[in-house]
Amino acid sequence: MTELGTITKEIISSQTIMEQVNAVKKLSTFYNQITADGKHFDITPDNEKYIAGGQALSTYHAAVCTDDYLRTCYFLKGVYRAIINLQSDFPSRKIKVLYAGCGPFATLLLPLLPLFEKNAVEAIILDINSSSIESVKKLISILNFDDYSLTMVETDATTYQKPTEWEIDLFISETMHYGLTAEPQVAITKNFIPQLLPHTIFIPQQxxxxxxxxxxxxxxxxxxxxxxxxxxxxxxxxxxxxxxxxxxxxxxxxxxxxxxxxxxxxxxxxxxxxxxxxxxxxxxxxxxxxxxxxxxxxxxxxxxxxxxxxxxxxxxxxxxxxxxxxxxxxxxxxx
Ligand SMILES: C[S@@+](CC[C@H](N)C(=O)[O-])C[C@H]1O[C@@H](n2cnc3c(N)ncnc32)[C@H](O)[C@@H]1O
Structure with missing residues (x-):
């Protein structure tokens, strides 16, 4: 098992608040070490974007979201369980994931990949910030995920249309602030509702x-x-x-x-x-x-x-x- 896989397993099996916090801290340290200065990652605080529907965080501020410990832990546990459930419902299917707003670490999906076979999951991963997209592309290469089917798209998720034949089994987006103020979670949800199927799992569910x-x-x-x-x-x-x-x-x-x-x-x-x-x-x-x-x-x-x-x-x-x-x-x- 890779170092990332070991950390993710610890997150998935963590129970108490302290176990969950400590496991996510290891993930945060892991990402920060890989993307530290000198490795040509552009984790900038200066590329926040304002679009109709809400503001997109800068690449730096999206990275910091990892340190919202229970958020990161529960989302990773949720996405993991959702993929397992979909695999059980559709045993012969490659699970198609659309992840809207990945930030520089694609925190809610990349850490789970070592827990699945390379041909088990296929993903379209979106962000509006080019630095975040470039960062995830580099991570995919550094972490040897090149053999997974991962398509990175720099786009606005409030208007993006998926490829016609591509059926979304699992949709993930965490683009929100408390009170649903500031960020575009609702506008992104509105754009994707017509693009989902009855069986699509939507995270967060409510x-x-x-x-x-x-x-x-x-x-x-x-x-x-x-x-x-x-x-x-x-x-x-x-x-x-x-x-x-x-x-x-x-x-x-x-x-x-x-x-x-x-x-x-x-x-x-x-x-x-x-x-x-x-x-x-x-x-x-x-x-x-x-x-x-x-x-x-x-x-x-x-x-x-x-x-x-x-x-x-x-x-x-x-x-x-x-x-x-x-x-x-x-x-x-x-x-
Ligand atoms: C709160 S951060 C979450 C980052 C990461 N997914 C995580 O959970 O740690 C939200 C991300 O969504 C992106 N985002 C916000 N609005 C967007 C939009 N309209 N289209 C595409 N990406 C967007 C931001 O650039 C940012 O990277």
């Missing part, structure tokens, strides 16, 4: 956005490189008032196809502002089966404070509007 009143300053908030034990142990501390699930995004959500806006129903402005002073959005990411990122276990699921409820108190009812026609953002309006 992203939920919940409306919660809370005291935001008391809520946990995780950073890259931070041990999630520090934030998950805070979960029970703040007093939260759960109001509603605003929407969920996944493969089956055809309602996305008709618009670049999601408008919620009206909610009464609460009277008791002192106990729960902030209008906050909570994100949960169901990756695959029971693998799910809860509040502040990952940078993706940090709470997002939209407004102090004191700003709303002159009104009786409000609604929320999520707009992803440009950089995705939230707004509110009143009846």
């Amino acid at each position: 992203i939920h956005i919940d409306l919660v009143y809370t005291s935001f300053s008391k809520e946990p908030f995780i950073k890259f490189n931070q041990n999630p034990l520090e934030t998950t142990k805070m979960q029970s501390e703040p007093t939260r008032k759960y109001i509603d699930r605003l929407f969920s995004i996944g493969k089956g959500d055809a309602f996305l196809l008709n618009s670049d806006q999601i408008t919620t129903k009206f909610y009464p402005v609460p009277q008791d502002l002192h106990s729960y002073p902030d209008l906050t959005l909570f994100t949960e990411v169901e990756i695959f089966e029971d693998l799910s990122l809860k509040t502040a276990e990952s940078v993706l699921t940090n709470p997002y404070c939209l407004s102090s409820l004191f700003h709303l108190k002159a009104h009786k009812e409000f609604q929320l509007i999520y707009d992803f026609s440009a950089t995705p953002k939230w707004a509110y309006s009143f009846k």
